[in-house]
Amino acid sequence: MSIDFLPDKPIYQQLIDRIMGDIMRGTLAAGEKLPSVREYAVEVGVNANTMQRVYKELEQMEITETRRGQGSFVTEDQEKITALRNEMKEQLVATFLQNVAAFGFTTDEIVQCLQERGGVDD
Amino acid sequence: MIELMNIVKKYGSKMALHDVTVSIPKGKVIGLVGENGSGKSTLLKMMAGLVTPNSGSATFDGHPITRRIASQIAYMSDTDDFYTYFTVQQLLDFYATQFEDFDMVKAKEIVQFLNVSLASRIKSLSKGNRGRVKIAVTLAREADYYLLDEPFSGLDPMVRDDISKGLIRFTDQERQTVIMSTHEIREVEPLLDEIIVMRGGRLIAHEAVDEIRDFYGIDATSWMMSLFKDSQVERELGK
Incomplete structure (x- = not known):
């Protein structure tokens, strides 16, 4: 489809x-x-x-x-893939942190929230 | 390349095309959009040599377009006018006698790809399967240009998806061009390289789909809506 x-x-x-x-x-x-x-x-x-x-x-x-x-x-080239992965991770986090700052959340608040939710792997 | 220059076409006193100039390069898939009566069908027929302009010129690789262009351009009408007593196989045989570039092997491959039986009679086919057969006989021609008038109109999503896939699978964009009129712009957008927008017999825009998204950050549907709003405003201001 x-x-x-x-x-x-x-x-x-x-x-x-x-x-x-x-x-x-x-x-x-x-x-x-x-x-x-x-x-x-x-x-x-x-x-x-x-x-x-x-x-x-x-x-x-x-x-x-x-x-x-x-x-x-x-x-x-596995290194290339790893580098790409890291680059994407950086980008994702940067965008996320921008939003966090824009809405006036504190880092502690967000970290706590992430820990409470847990990840896909947890 | 198909080139239309300052084309005017009237049906009686009704203006169908109003000073239309457009070039259609080879190797693109182009969507022709606009409201009913905006001139899409007339524009396609003009390129296919089925109607002649009142003024302006229509050329194909530099030669004036006449009815004889049918040997190089595959035109698919929005009506459904097959001999109903034919079987699909007989229809393919008939097409083979009408068009030198008709490729029987490809025709059977497309019919099979679209899951239609060669032995079925046209009159016993569902509307969806008639739509499939129609696109099959059109794409089976080794033409430079495929002009499709409303290939998706009135068909269910399954058939529309099949026809889309048939179009991608059985045209060669290195050397073939597809121009299709449609109202299903949201659905058809991924198939397109360029979009031509018609309104009231005029060509109001001709853009590359990637450019629209890159430049305006919106999809083709929203872009078209905004064009219509703009031309509405212009019309009101012009009063």
Whole structure:
């Protein structure tokens, strides 16, 4: 089934996020082959030009690599994936803390709240 | 490339297209949106060589568009006018006699992809399956341009999804262009590279979908609504 997209962000950007999420969670393993542009486009219901752009940008970010005649693969470079994970974590926390400050919460209050809720892993 | 320059088309005294200029580059998927009666169908027919302009010029790769353009452009009408006593297979055979670029292997592949039986009679098909057959015979042509008038109209979500996937799967965006009129803009947006907005016979906007989201931070639907609001205001101020 086609996927739903958020209205305020370009579709190619949302697809890049989606694939990066799959890689960071390990749903797509290091070195794993990605579907062809056409296959993936049909799967999520976007046009092939959009998917082509997604693949090109992922390659420029060195998250994937294209092997001639074989298609696109997730990078084998585990360090790269770890670095990407850390970068995303930083971004997420930075945005979160901005909101925390904007609404006038104290760090203690927020830490306590997080501890009470517990994480997915707890 | 299809190019329309200062096209005016009247039906009697009614102005259907009012000074429309637009270029359609190769390799894009373009949505044509606007209210009923805004000129979408006439614009598609103009590109397909089915209507002639009162003034202005319509060209395909530099040559004037005539009825003979049908050999290079696959046009799908919004009506459903198959011979009802044909089976799907007989319909494919008929299309093969009508269009040199009709690819029977591809036709069968699309029909199979869309889960329609070749042995069914057209008259026994549901509306959804007739919609599927219609897109199948259109995409089975190896045309440079596919002009689709309301391919999703009146069909249920399952059929619309199938048709979307058929479009992605069976057109080659390296060399083929799709232009489709639609009211289902929210649903169709992920399929599009560009959007053309028509209002009252005029072309009021032509934008890349990514640009709309990048630049305005809204989706195509909200963008179109804001355009309509703006042109409403302009009209009132002009009074």
